[in-house]
Amino acid sequence: MKIGLDTAPVTSRGNYCRHLADVLAHYAPEHEYVVDAKHHGDVDLFHGFSFSLPLSVHLGRVPAVMTVPNLNFLRYPHLYSLSERLIALRLYRRALRQAQRVITVSTPAREELSERLSIDPSKIEVVMPLAARVPQEPPARAELEHTRRKYGLPEQFILMLGTVEPHHNHEAVLDALAALDSNVGVVVCGRRTVYSDFLLRYARERHLAARVDFIYELTPADLPALFRMARVFAYLPDVRSEASIVPVVEALRAGLPMVLSDTRLNREAAGNAAAYVNPEAPGEVVAALENALCDESWRQTMRQRERRRAELFSEYAVAERLMQIYTSL
Structure with missing residues (x-):
């Protein structure tokens, strides 16, 4: 299976996705992992970390998994303009409808996502996040x-x-x-x-x-x-x-x-x-x-x-x- 992973250069999200791709390649080497956005149209499955999904997902050709890190625009509306909140809400709802599975990092986040955006709880999975790599040997x-x-x-x-x-x-x-x-x-x-x-x-x-x-x-x-x-x-x-x-x-x-x-x-x-x-x-x-x-x-x-x-x-x-x-x- 060829799996596309969302990447954003020089951002914490991009670094996390590349770390995740390395981990998946190590523990499940029988699959291929694509982190280059130019080739996301030619994958069997896409895993996104934002509300921006490839056209192939929107067209229904590729199944998608979507990780939602937070819902800050709903939790803290005073930090966002009205237009920013409305755009984020529209894009999130569209992406979440199209994703076959939605991932959150905790049970409270799962419940919040279900309640605030009316997502079917059976569609939401909890997967603990990867932590930064810790060397096997302690620092000298x-x-x-x-x-x-x-x-x-x-x-x-x-x-x-x-x-x-x-x-x-x-x-x-x-x-x-x-x-x-x-x-x-x-x-x-x-x-x-x-x-x-x-x-x-x-x-x-x-x-x-x-x-x-x-x-x-x-x-x-x-x-x-x-x-x-x-x-x-x-x-x-x-x-x-x-x-x-x-x-x-x-x-x-x-x-x-x-x-x-x-x-x-x-x-x-x-x-x-x-x-x-x-x-x-x-x-x-x-x-x-x-x-x-x-x-x-x-x-x-x-x-x-x-x-x-x-x-x-x-x-x-x-x-x-x-x-x-x-x-x-």
Whole structure:
């Protein structure tokens, strides 16, 4: 079977699709994978990651699978003009009607898609996303020190990786920092936003700026070293945020002890391999972070659970699930 995969050069979506094509080619080499859009008209099946589908799909000649990463234009209408929302809604509805299968990355996303766009739930499949590749061998000490110097990182730090936007409760971790050992810092990793500038001012006002570092542009190859150096991973989006399970999956696969907000999405990803807190309860956040930093027995238990949990998100598991969907059409 010749399978076409949606690509967008120099974008996170394009990088993800090329990563997925490599994984599928490794675990299901009996099929051919086409990532060049010029040849998408000559495939047996197309897997798209946006509402832009090839003409062959629109004409009904090629079956399609469509992954819907989010419905931001419906969740956050104030961020889009009326014309943008109407166009996106029309294009999404058309693409979803034409796709034989629709993929989301979590059960809550599946339910939201069904409710908001009236998609038959039996047509929607949940497939966990691929995380960034983690090398089999941990980074060497020299590589760790090079990365530490490159970004000016402290010896001990709590890592916050992902979207730096309101409702992700970075302030809760900064507030907790004052109650933790003075040798511990926080590293906020994500593209620069208005909110990240607010967080920097927030830290300065509380005399914590010396213990908070921001990485706005992370070289992807440095991610394994960053996970290796971090002491704890904190990810505290609330239910109002457009959260992703990808940062949690990456921390799981890296074996980094985690403190997560107690949301359905986080629990679906991490299971019993994390500590869960209410970000609006300062005492809970402080206690969980302090325990995650200092209790070696707990940390070892979490690492063991993470290794088992990470198997659900392995490249093999994702490839196998997708091939089941592809071959059913």
